[in-house]
Every structure is written in structure tokens, then in C-alpha cells.
Amino acid sequence: MRRRVVVTGAGQVSPLADSTDGLAAALRAGASALSPIDLFETAGLPCRQACEVRGFDPAATLGARNLRPIDRSGRLLLVAAARALEASGLDAEAGRARGVGLALGTTFCSVRTIAEFDRRSLELGPSHASPLDFANCVINAAAGQAAIWHGLSGVNATLAGGETSGLAAIAYAALAISAGRADVMLAGGVEELSFESFLGHLRAGRLCGASDPQAGELPIPFDAKRNGFALGEGAALLMLEAREAAAARGAPVLAELLGHGEAFDPSGTEEGLAAAVERAIAAALDDAGLAPADVDCVFASANGSVAGDRAEALGIARALGARAAELPVAAIKAMLGEALGASGGLQAIGLLATLADGLLPGIRGLERVEAGFPLGGATAATRPVAARRGLVTAAGADGHAAALLLGGREDVE
Amino acid sequence: MTPAPGGAPSPRVAITGLGLVTPIGIGKDETWAALLAGRSGFAPVESFDTSAFSVHVGAEVRGFDASPYFRRLDPASVGRASGLAIAAARLALDDAGLDEAAMDPREAVRAGVAMGTTSGEPREVERFDDAVLAGALDRIGPEFLARYPCHTIAAAIARELGFGGVNAMLPTACAAGNYAIAHAADAIAAGRAHLMLAGGADAFSRITYTGFARLGAIAPERCQPFDRGRLGMIPGEGAAVIVLEPLARALARGARIYAELAGYGLSCDAHHMTAAHPEGEGAVLAMARALSASGAAPEDVAYVSAHGTGTPTNDRLEVLAFRRVFGAGAPRVPISSIKSMLGHTMGAASAIEAAACALAIATGRIPPTANLEDPEEADLDFVANRARERDVPLAMSNAYAFGGNNASILLRRWAPAGG
Numbered sequence: 001m002r003r004r005v006v007v008t009g010a011g012q013v014s015p016l017a018d019s020t021d022g023l024a025a026a027l028r029a030g031a032s033a034l035s036p037i038d039l040f041e042t043a044g045l046p047c048r049q050a051c052e053v054r055g056f057d058p059a060a061t062l063g064a065r066n067l068r069p070i071d072r073s074g075r076l077l078l079v080a081a082a083r084a085l086e087a088s089g090l091d092a093e094a095g096r097a098r099g100v101g102l103a104l105g106t107t108f109c110s111v112r113t114i115a116e117f118d119r120r121s122l123e124l125g126p127s128h129a130s131p132l133d134f135a136n137c138v139i140n141a142a143a144g145q146a147a148i149w150h151g152l153s154g155v156n157a158t159l160a161g162g163e164t165s166g167l168a169a170i171a172y173a174a175l176a177i178s179a180g181r182a183d184v185m186l187a188g189g190v191e192e193l194s195f196e197s198f199l200g201h202l203r204a205g206r207l208c209g210a211s212d213p214q215a216g217e218l219p220i221p222f223d224a225k226r227n228g229f230a231l232g233e234g235a236a237l238l239m240l241e242a243r244e245a246a247a248a249r250g251a252p253v254l255a256e257l258l259g260h261g262e263a264f265d266p267s268g269t270e271e272g273l274a275a276a277v278e279r280a281i282a283a284a285l286d287d288a289g290l291a292p293a294d295v296d297c298v299f300a301s302a303n304g305s306v307a308g309d310r311a312e313a314l315g316i317a318r319a320l321g322a323r324a325a326e327l328p329v330a331a332i333k334a335m336l337g338e339a340l341g342a343s344g345g346l347q348a349i350g351l352l353a354t355l356a357d358g359l360l361p362g363i364r365g366l367e368r369v370e371a372g373f374p375l376g377g378a379t380a381a382t383r384p385v386a387a388r389r390g391l392v393t394a395a396g397a398d399g400h401a402a403a404l405l406l407g408g409r410e411d412v413e
Numbered sequence: 414m415t416p417a418p419g420g421a422p423s424p425r426v427a428i429t430g431l432g433l434v435t436p437i438g439i440g441k442d443e444t445w446a447a448l449l450a451g452r453s454g455f456a457p458v459e460s461f462d463t464s465a466f467s468v469h470v471g472a473e474v475r476g477f478d479a480s481p482y483f484r485r486l487d488p489a490s491v492g493r494a495s496g497l498a499i500a501a502a503r504l505a506l507d508d509a510g511l512d513e514a515a516m517d518p519r520e521a522v523r524a525g526v527a528m529g530t531t532s533g534e535p536r537e538v539e540r541f542d543d544a545v546l547a548g549a550l551d552r553i554g555p556e557f558l559a560r561y562p563c564h565t566i567a568a569a570i571a572r573e574l575g576f577g578g579v580n581a582m583l584p585t586a587c588a589a590g591n592y593a594i595a596h597a598a599d600a601i602a603a604g605r606a607h608l609m610l611a612g613g614a615d616a617f618s619r620i621t622y623t624g625f626a627r628l629g630a631i632a633p634e635r636c637q638p639f640d641r642g643r644l645g646m647i648p649g650e651g652a653a654v655i656v657l658e659p660l661a662r663a664l665a666r667g668a669r670i671y672a673e674l675a676g677y678g679l680s681c682d683a684h685h686m687t688a689a690h691p692e693g694e695g696a697v698l699a700m701a702r703a704l705s706a707s708g709a710a711p712e713d714v715a716y717v718s719a720h721g722t723g724t725p726t727n728d729r730l731e732v733l734a735f736r737r738v739f740g741a742g743a744p745r746v747p748i749s750s751i752k753s754m755l756g757h758t759m760g761a762a763s764a765i766e767a768a769a770c771a772l773a774i775a776t777g778r779i780p781p782t783a784n785l786e787d788p789e790e791a792d793l794d795f796v797a798n799r800a801r802e803r804d805v806p807l808a809m810s811n812a813y814a815f816g817g818n819n820a821s822i823l824l825r826r827w828a829p830a831g832g
Contacts, residue, residue, distance in 0.1 A: 134624035139584030144816025
């Protein structure tokens with residue numbers, strides 16, 4: 001028998017805030033995380049901006065234990081996990097006893113750790129490459145470190161896949177809980193900003209702000225002038241739990257995970273990606289036994305990419321039909337940038353806030369959607385919406401699509 | 414109820430196709446023949462210069478050209494692991510008697526891919542590093558992002574075959590193949606896909622080689638799992654893909670059924686990044702969960718495919734965990750490590766081992782542990798050096814990984830009557 005899955009907490013690290021409430025407030029205020037990059041040298045590159053977590057101080061959350069063996073991806077994740085555990089009222093001992101699992105989305109984990117390990121070995125010889133660093137060269141390193149740090153002895157899975165990987169991880173955890181293979185799992189994702197990832201995205205022509213390195217250029221999802229995205233970073237996790245297990249321990253219940261869906265576009269075309277987004281949303285609705293009219297808002301993954309945003313908008317419009325024309329749409333990557341593995345969790349956290357108090361963040365910088373754009377409810381202004389249920393969608397540059405349907409308190413009760 | 418992080422797929426899931434690209438053979442038949450004959454794939458490393466290391470041997474897939482397996486994609490558009498994986502996927506699909514070109518488009522959109530890996534496409538980041546060290550950043554172009562992220566392996570298979578369903582990449586290191594197979598079975602059981610290609614792929618890599626060399630884990634010449642004189646593992650590469658589909662669908666189309674996926678068990682040590690739990694705690698849990706999910710008892714298991722890397726620590730702890738699960742019956746259960754011949758093919762390893770279990774069930778033969786001269790524990794049956802004729806109704810395959818990830822799967826022979 002299929003069990004119901006609820007959200008009992010969330011935690012995040014992002015460039016805009018330390019807390020989930022702080023993030024919601026910053027998004028609603030239209031704060032931008034865009035700044036010149038501090039983390040690595042950008043001299044000589046045509047783009048020097050990103051959405052970086054500045055002044056990150058993991059020890060403030062994690063205490064004085066030795067963080068040396070843990071890289072930036074691991075540290076971002078450890079802090080987000082600590083916050084999610086705390087928010088859901090599970091301390092270390094209770095978490096250990098309950099065998100908390102972890103499903104983590106990421107694109108690279110730490111390509112910086114991997115590349116520096118390799119370069120050090122090449123420059124100085126293999127005997128200078130550190131075995132400690134090698135432990136972090138596997139792509140499941142952050143998930144493994146979090147399991148050790150927080151005593152997460154349940155299922156431990158890493159799902160790789162760019163913009164959709166966070167939602168894929170949440171879906172993985174939901175499937176495990178609903179089928180009775182787990183009671184409680186952290187699910188979401190992590191991504192660190194690194195020179196390697198930044199240069200890769202720059203060379204692929206994906207980034208905005210690459211025509212004048214001095215000027216800075218905001219990414220504007222869905223806008224007719226959009227010109228690419230800003231690379232971001234962070235970590236974001238939901239605590240997912242079987243409804244009866246959450247009730248039994250008196251956990252706070254923020255929302256119910258009503259459905260999820262995934263699809264892939266094998267054609268590599270805008271049309272194909274739109275169709276994949278449409279199938280993912282249809283699968284999520286079908287999973288929940290709900291209709292397009294039941295969707296009250298969307299937290300889209302649109303990041304300012306010319307083709308990706310259009311494909312996602314088309315896919316949403318087709319899946320939701322008439323409902324799409326007026327549907328309130330948020331696109332938080334206008335403010336946070338594209339945080340890849342962390343994005344799905346950040347979008348879900350944004351939706352949780354909207355389900356709680358009915359305020360939907362506007363899309364910073366949005367002036368004019370392009371002609372024939374199918375989503376009428378994308379606006380620059382933050383506004384109140386009647387949101388009982390909301391979708392989180394994601395469309396990836398490599399063809400992946402994912403959708404998640406969350407319901408607020410009325411569904412839980 | 415006490416949840417078990419393992420599962421028995423319902424509806425039942427059949428394994429109907431096997432595709433292998435390994436250091437000892439291309440395709441199921443060649444690889445299986447080599448495994449039964451005890452042939453190994455160890456040779457001096459060709460893909461990079463090992464002169465700075467004290468070890469020089471690896472298990473590479475030599476002289477292999479993946480391009481004949483490509484029909485849609487440009488072979489140059491993907492990295493080496495993706496090429497190995499596409500070849501394995503096409504071999505598996507052919508082996509299952511399926512042809513994506515003949516597939517109804519409504520079926521293709523519900524066909525998915527789940528792949529595991531340790532390092533993804535490490536050669537792409539190595540090329541990046543070469544450019545950085547040469548002060549030639551201008552050599553880095555769009556191909557880095559197009560080919561490096563590990564999820565491009567699963568994406569490349571789906572693009573090549575036109576599959577529009579679930580597309581998952583599980584980089585859970587050296588247990589990744591089993592994770593991917595388990596995830597694929599779950600997708601089928603949940604009705605989210607009606608055909609899944611699942612497995613693992615990894616490309617031979619100087620980063621991986623350097624890391625294991627720094628851990629002192631690489632043997633100088635050969636891999637000798639469970640031998641007292643064992644000196645370590647041998648890094649390798651390869652890919653394996655398994656075709657999974659609902660049993661009812663396999664029966665309806667008259668497919669050859671190698672085995673059913675009876676169940677799986679996952680666990681996390683939450684103990685150490687690169688060392689297993691000293692009492693084998695996580696490994697025991699994974700095996701116990703797989704047995705429980707399959708409704709099987711230890712005495713039902715006719716063959717155990719060991720993780721068996723050949724490092725002193727892995728094999729000692731693995732035997733400890735094996736004894737804890739199988740108890741007094743442990744000496745009666747054949748347990749072998751085909752890494753003695755293949756080396757450690759990383760994310761591909763447990764997928765290759767799953768295929769070997771399916772073949773053991775289908776053919777009634779158990780592949781040996783090669784190079785075993787002085788067994789660590791005299792009372793256990795490591796299937797030393799010679800393949801064994803033996804009826805295998807139920808096989809267990811174990812995999813352990815960095816990050817403390819443990820994954821055990823159970824494959825059961827499908828029998829028409831009462832199965």
C-alpha cells in the first residue's frame with residue numbers, strides 16, 4: 001500500500017539568506033545575489049559575475065569539529081542538513097535512531113576538488129596528491145560526508161543531473177518512503193560555485209553578463225531580452241517523512257508531497273524538451289490524482305536561458321491547458337542564479353513559503369515577456385495568491401524534465 | 414512497521430537482456446566465456462604515462478571502437494564512458510530481442526535509463542586540467558560542459574535510443590551499478606516505466622589510478638581476492654547494461670528471461686569515507702534487507718558474487734559480514750570475485766557482476782575466483798580458479814563503495830510453474 005509523504009522541515013544555504021524564512025523574505029523583496037566573483041580568479045574572462053555564497057562560515061552552524069577533510073560542496077550540504085534536521089525537530093540522537101536517509105541531487109559534486117587533486121599530482125607528482133582529497137573525488141562524496149557527520153544511516157543516494165537533479169532526488173526519496181522502504185529522508189541537492197564549472201558554462205555560451213565584464217547583467221527568466229543565466233551555488237534539503245511516522249512523533253508538517261513526475265527529451269530540441277516538461281507535469285498530476293485546475297502556482301526553473309525558458313513555459317502551458325494562461329508563476333533564479341543541484345530544493349522551499357502565507361515572489365527585472373508567451377501569470381511584482389497547491393518544475397539543458405506537486409495544510413489535514 | 418531500505422519489486426521485474434563491454438570481452442558471450450575460463454585483463458596501462466607511479470598495471474578495454482554501436486549520435490560528441498555505455502546498451506537491447514527503431518513511439522516515451530558511475534567522464538576533466546597547466550584556457554571550449562557531467566552517460570544512452578522516460582544517473586561510486594538496477598526496478602514497480610536499461614559505466618582514468626595508488630591499494634601485477642598473499646585491487650574500466658521489464662510484458666512478448674530481480678537492500682555505514690565499518694555493519698544490513706525483501710533465507714542462496722576487490726581490508730571485512738549473515742551455513746555457499754579477472758571496473762563493477770549472476774542462473778555455472786592460491790579462510794568455498802557446474806536458483810551480488818554505501822541485490826531464476 002502506498003504511504004503518504006509529508007514535508008516536516010527544510011534547510012538551506014544560499015547567497016541570499018541563512019534561513020528558509022530569510023530566503024522567502026529576500027525573494028519577495030526581489031533581492032539579487034549577483035556580484036563579482038570572489039571565490040576564484042576571473043581576470044581575463046569575459047564574464048566575472050555569479051551568485052556566490054559570501055562569507056560562508058560553516059563552523060558557526062557545525063561547531064568546532066575538524067572541517068579540513070570536507071570540501072565546499074560537503075560543507076554547504078552539512079550546514080543545510082543541520083538546519084533541516086533542526087527544523088524538523090530531529091536532533092542527532094533521534095535522527096540516528098530513526099535511520100534518516102539522504103537523497104542528494106548534484107551536477108558535479110566537487111569538480112574543483114577533483115581537478116585540484118589531478119593538477120597537484122601532475123605538477124608535483126602523485127606522492128603530493130592527498131588521499132584525504134581523493135575521498136572527496138567521488139561524486140557521492142558530499143552525501144557520504146553528510147551521512148558520517150550527521151549519522152544518517154538510512155538509504156544514501158546521489159542523483160546527478162544538472163537543473164533537475166534536486167527534484168529527481170526528492171522524487172527518489174518520495175518513492176522510497178511511499179513504498180515503505182524508508183520512514184524519513186533528507187532530499188534535495190547541493191552545488192558549489194567553482195572555476196571549473198564557471199568556465200565550462202561560460203564556454204558553452206550559457207551565461208549572461210559575458211559581453212561586458214565590467215557592467216554586470218542580471219538574468220531575467222521569461223523576459224524577451226533574456227540572454228543567459230548567472231551561475232549560483234548553495235544547498236537545499238527537505239525533510240520528507242511518512243505521514244503516520246511524522247504524526248507519531250508530533251513533527252511539524254509543512255506540506256504534503258502529492259505527486260512527482262520525470263521525463264527525458266531524447267531529441268535535443270526545444271520542442272522535445274517542452275514535450276518532456278509536459279509529460280513530467282502530467283505524470284505528477286496523475287500521481288496525485290489531480291487535474292490542472294488544482295494547481296494554484298508554479299515555481300519554475302526558468303533561469304534566463306533563451307531556449308530553456310521557452311521550452312519550460314511551453315511544456316507548462318501544454319500540460320495545464322487553459323489553467324496556464326492566468327497561472328501565477330515564480331522564477332527565483334532571477335534572484336538566486338542557477339544553482340544546479342541545489343535549485344530544485346530552493347524552488348521547493350520557495351513554494352513552501354507561498355503555501356504557508358500566500359505571497360508569491362515576483363520575477364526581478366521582468367519587463368516584457370516575449371510575444372506569444374503562453375504564461376500570463378509571470379510578473380515582476382510580488383503579490384498575494386490563493387495557493388493551496390503548487391508545482392515545482394525543472395527543465396535541464398541536457399534534456400531532463402521533472403515536476404513536483406506540493407499541497408499545503410489543507411491537504412495534510 | 415520497520416521500514417527496510419530495500420525492496421521486492423511488485424509487479425515482478427524480469428531481466429531479459431545483457432550487454433557487456435569489459436577488459437576481457439565485448440558482449441555477453443565473449444565476456445562470459447573469458448570469466449569461465451579464468452582469463453584476466455591485466456596489462457601495463459596504455460591510456461596515460463604511469464612512470465611516476467610505483468605500479469603500472471590496469472584493466473583497460475583495449476582497442477575498442479564504440480562507433481559501430483552509434484546510429485544517431487556522433488561518437489565524438491560524448492566521452493569515453495558514454496561510448497562504452499552506449500555500446501553496452503545496444504548489446505543489451507539486441508540481446509533482449511528489442512530494436513528501438515521498431516518500437517512504438519508511445520512505448521519509447523515510457524522507456525527509461527538508470528546508470529551508475531564512480532567518476533563519470535574523468536578524461537574530460539583531465540583534458541581541462543592539462544589545458545589549465547599549459548596556461549591554455551582557450552583550449553577549453555563548449556565540449557567540456559557537453560561531455561564532462563556524469564549524467565551525460567545516461568542522457569547519451571537515451572538520446573541514442575530515443576528513450577523519453579525516466580533518465581537517472583546514480584554516481585554512488587563502486588556500488589553504483591546495483592543502485593541503478595534497484596532504481597530501475599522501482600521505476601517499473603511504480604508503473605513509471607515499462608522498460609528500463611540499467612547498469613554502470615566508468616572510463617579508465619589517471620585521477621582514479623592516482624587516488625588508489627595514494628591509498629596504497631593497487632596490486633603490482635594481478636588481483637587475488639581472498640588470498641592470504643593478496644596485494645590489492647587493479648583499477649579497470651568497462652560498462653554493463655541490463656534490460657529490465659515487467660515480468661508480464663516479458664512473457665507476453667516471448668522474451669528470454671535470464672532471471673527475476675527478486676529484491677535488493679541498501680545501507681549506509683555513516684562511518685568513514687574510504688574504509689568499511691570494522692564489523693561490516695552496513696554490509697550485513699544490506700544483505701539482510703535484500704534477503705528480507707526477496708522473502709528468502711540465507712540457505713536459499715546458491716551463489717554469492719562478492720565485492721572482492723582484493724585489498725587486504727575489503728576482503729577481510731567482507732568475509733566477516735558474509736559469515737555474520739550466513740552463519741554456520743557459510744562454508745556451503747559458493748562465493749567468488751570476478752574482479753580477480755576484470756579488475757575493479759568501478760561504477761560498472763556491480764552491473765557486470767549482476768550480469769554474471771544472471772548468467773550463472775541461466776547456465777548453471779559459477780565463475781571462479783582466479784589467482785587464488787592460499788585462501789584466507791580454508792573452510793569457505795571461494796570457487797578457486799575453476800568455474801563450477803552448479804544449479805543456481807538464487808544468487809546474491811554485493812557491492813560496497815566510498816561514502817559507506819552498500820548495495821546487495823538478489824536474482825532469482827524464473828520458473829514458469831509457480832516461479
